[in-house]
Amino acid sequence: MKKVLYFLFTIWILLWAQVVSNHFLGGTLFAVQWILIAVLHFGLRRGPWTGEWMGFSWGILVDSSSLGLVGVHAILYTLAGYSAGMFRRQLDASKPWTQTIFTWMVTLVYFVLYLLVERFFSINEGTFQWACLTVPIMNAIVAPLVFFALDFWADVWDMKPIEH
Amino acid sequence: MDWELYERYRSTVLLAVLLFVSSLFLAFQKTSSVQHLRAFLVRFTLPPQRLLVQIKSPASESSIPEPNEPAADTVPGTILDIGSHFSGEERRRIQILTEENARYRDLFQIRESKWPGAIVAHVAGRDPQRWFQEIVLDKGKEDGLKADFPVLAIVDGRETLIGRILEVSAHVSKVMLLQDSLSEVAATVPGANGEDGVVEGTNSHELVLKFLDRGSQVKIGDLVVTSGLGNAFPSGVPIGWVEGLEPDPRQLFMQAKLRPAARSNQIRVVLVLVL
Numbered sequence: 001m002k003k004v005l006y007f008l009f010t011i012w013i014l015l016w017a018q019v020v021s022n023h024f025l026g027g028t029l030f031a032v033q034w035i036l037i038a039v040l041h042f043g044l045r046r047g048p049w050t051g052e053w054m055g056f057s058w059g060i061l062v063d064s065s066s067l068g069l070v071g072v073h074a075i076l077y078t079l080a081g082y083s084a085g086m087f088r089r090q091l092d093a094s095k096p097w098t099q100t101i102f103t104w105m106v107t108l109v110y111f112v113l114y115l116l117v118e119r120f121f122s123i124n125e126g127t128f129q130w131a132c133l134t135v136p137i138m139n140a141i142v143a144p145l146v147f148f149a150l151d152f153w154a155d156v157w158d159m160k161p162i163e164h
Numbered sequence: 165m166d167w168e169l170y171e172r173y174r175s176t177v178l179l180a181v182l183l184f185v186s187s188l189f190l191a192f193q194k195t196s197s198v199q200h201l202r203a204f205l206v207r208f209t210l211p212p213q214r215l216l217v218q219i220k221s222p223a224s225e226s227s228i229p230e231p232n233e234p235a236a237d238t239v240p241g242t243i244l245d246i247g248s249h250f251s252g253e254e255r256r257r258i259q260i261l262t263e264e265n266a267r268y269r270d271l272f273q274i275r276e277s278k279w280p281g282a283i284v285a286h287v288a289g290r291d292p293q294r295w296f297q298e299i300v301l302d303k304g305k306e307d308g309l310k311a312d313f314p315v316l317a318i319v320d321g322r323e324t325l326i327g328r329i330l331e332v333s334a335h336v337s338k339v340m341l342l343q344d345s346l347s348e349v350a351a352t353v354p355g356a357n358g359e360d361g362v363v364e365g366t367n368s369h370e371l372v373l374k375f376l377d378r379g380s381q382v383k384i385g386d387l388v389v390t391s392g393l394g395n396a397f398p399s400g401v402p403i404g405w406v407e408g409l410e411p412d413p414r415q416l417f418m419q420a421k422l423r424p425a426a427r428s429n430q431i432r433v434v435l436v437l438v439l
Contacts, residue, residue, distance in 0.1 A: 015208065019289075026292030048175035056182045063189070064205035066291040070198055071189030078182045085175065121190050 006157045010150075011057055014038050018062070029134045035062060036110060037103055037139055037146040039077050043084025044093035044102075045151075045161040051081025072117050076110055096144035104140035111136070203333040267433070270321045275435055278323070282316075282435045283308055288336060296367050297344040299327075301434065304335040309436055314397045315339050316435045317426040324425035325349065325390055325401045326434065339434075342371055342403065342424060350393035351403055353382050360391050363403055363422065371404055371422040380418045382406055388422055398437065 017034045025031045035058045043051025059074030066073070083106065091098050111132060154161065170177075192198055275282050288302035303309050313329045327347065330340040340347055343365040351363040351373060359382055361373045373388055386406045392399025404422035412419045 012208075022292050023289075026290070026295070031292060049178060052175065052178050052182055056186070059186070060189075061205055061208055064202045065208075065289065066294075068291055068294055069190055070193055070202055071186040074186040074189065075183055078179065078186065082175065082179045117190075121193075 002157065003159065006154075006159050007054070010038070010153065011054070011061070014058065015061055019065070030138060031132075031135050032138045032142055033107065033110075033135060034142075034146060036077065036080060036107060037143050038150060039081045040084045040099075040103055040106055040143075041147050041150045043081040044088045044091065044099075045154075046085075047088060048082045048085025051085040052078050053081070055079070055081030069118065069121050072114065072121070075117065076113055079113070080106055080110060093147075096147075099143045099147050100140045103143035104136050107136035107139045199331075199333065203336075206333075206336065267318065271318045271433060271435060274318060274321075274323050279435065279437050281438045283438060284433060285309075285337075285436055286433050287431055296365070296369070297341055298330065299339045299341065299431065301329075301337045301339060301436070302335070303436070304337050305332045306334050308438060309337050312396065313439060314401075314437045316401065316437065317431045317433075318435070319426045322425075323401060323435065325397060325403050326424075326426050326431060328396070329436065341365070343367065343369065349397060349403065350391045351388050352391035353386050353388055353406070355386050357381055360393070361388075361420075363388065369424070369427070370407075371424055373406070373420040373422055374412065374417065376409075376418040376420060378411070378416075378418055380409070382409065382418070382420055384408065388420075395439075 014035050021032055021034060039051060039055040039058060042054045055077030056074050059072075059077035060070075062073040062077075063070045084102070087102070091102060093099060093102075189198055189201075271284065275284070283303060285301040285303040285307075287299050289300040291298065301309070301315075309329055309332050311329050311332055314325060315327050315329060316323045317326045318324070325342065327339045327341040327344070329337050331338040342349065342363065345365050345367045347363075347365040349363045350360065352358055352360045353373075359376055359380055361375045364372050364374055366372055373382075376382055384406050388403045388406065390397040390399055390401045390403060402425045404424040406420045407423045408421040409418055410421075411417070
């Protein structure tokens with residue numbers, strides 16, 4: 001029960017954080033994808049199984065609240081969670097530099113895939129916003145902070161990472 | 165043996181299942197089941213979006229003044245007289261409320277005088293990835309909204325067209341802004357022999373008025389309004405001002421770049437016309 005509550009609260013809080021962040025920073029050079037970083041955290045700390053589930057849950061909620069296609073974020077966040085989980089043995093995720101560089105690379109891949117999926121499925125012409133170019137950098141900068149905060153949050157709940 | 169195999173590959177199997185489910189959502193976007201799922205899940209994110217809108221626009225519907233009520237800043241001896249008794253923070257808050265008050269007064273005056281049946285709605289959210297294309301309103305089917313209803317904003321005491329309702333669910337609706345490249349509005353330039361054209365979006369701040377004659381009398385600074393052709397929008401509603409003129413890529417017509425009368429990132433409250 002505690003585990004379920006922990007995951008539900010985490011999903012809820014990050015979702016709110018993303019909504020608030022989008023409201024104030026969306027479309028600017030300082031936009032951050034808190035949820036994507038959190039998905040990577042869960043993938044790296046708890047393995048692909050948890051990473052995928054968290055990615056899918058957040059993705060479907062983001063898709064529902066945004067005005068774009070339903071399923072785009074679900075696919076991309078699921079893939080992000082899976083790939084983070086698969087790389088967890090090759091990476092020392094406790095190092096801030098590892099978190100920064102890995103987040104930067106995944107965000108770049110995320111944007112390429114996002115544009116591809118959007119182009120393939122959307123009836124609208126894709127609009128590339130130049131402000132998006134700074135998102136990988138901003139994500140990379142705040143990644144250690146998010147990792148630290150989520151580790152702290154897990155400690156508060158006494159939820160030690162268990163690998164799946 | 166089978167269990168070991170499952171343990172080994174269960175993440176990959178889960179990945180395949182989740183990707184398959186997501187692809188189904190993508191492929192069947194417009195079906196009612198996906199739309200119902202979306203309407204259900206959006207309840208989890210709408211509360212923070214509404215809260216943020218209320219924080220930015222402190223006046224709620226219950227505090228909206230009636231059109232005939234004088235606003236606080238028009239009553240002698242209110243703000244100017246007591247302003248000195250307030251701290252800087254309080255004065256800023258009063259200033260915000262005063263502006264908000266004026267905006268609502270304009271909106272209600274226009275509604276009363278021109279479109280008594282129009283519905284007032286607030287912008288509940290927008291997607292950064294589709295900033296120039298769509299906004300979400302906090303009113304839906306149960307409030308009387310339907311697809312294709314025109315949406316107006318009030319700028320400097322005057323109504324201006326910003327788009328039309330694209331999709332409606334029970335409590336929220338999606339508006340396609342004029343800036344969307346799929347948006348087309350029949351328009352005219354009243355000051356230039358009533359020349360007609362079509363205003364299209366560009367997925368950016370600008371709009372384009374297409375299909376003007378090569379000998380067009382349209383000039384920079386002219387106001388472009390809806391022509392009412394096709395009955396999709398009422399006639400005479402301002403859309404924007406001409407900022408530049410150039411031949412279209414095929415050199416058959418002239419086209420005008422327009423500056424929209426309402427900047428899409430300043431819209432907080434709108435009027436939805438019931439046709």
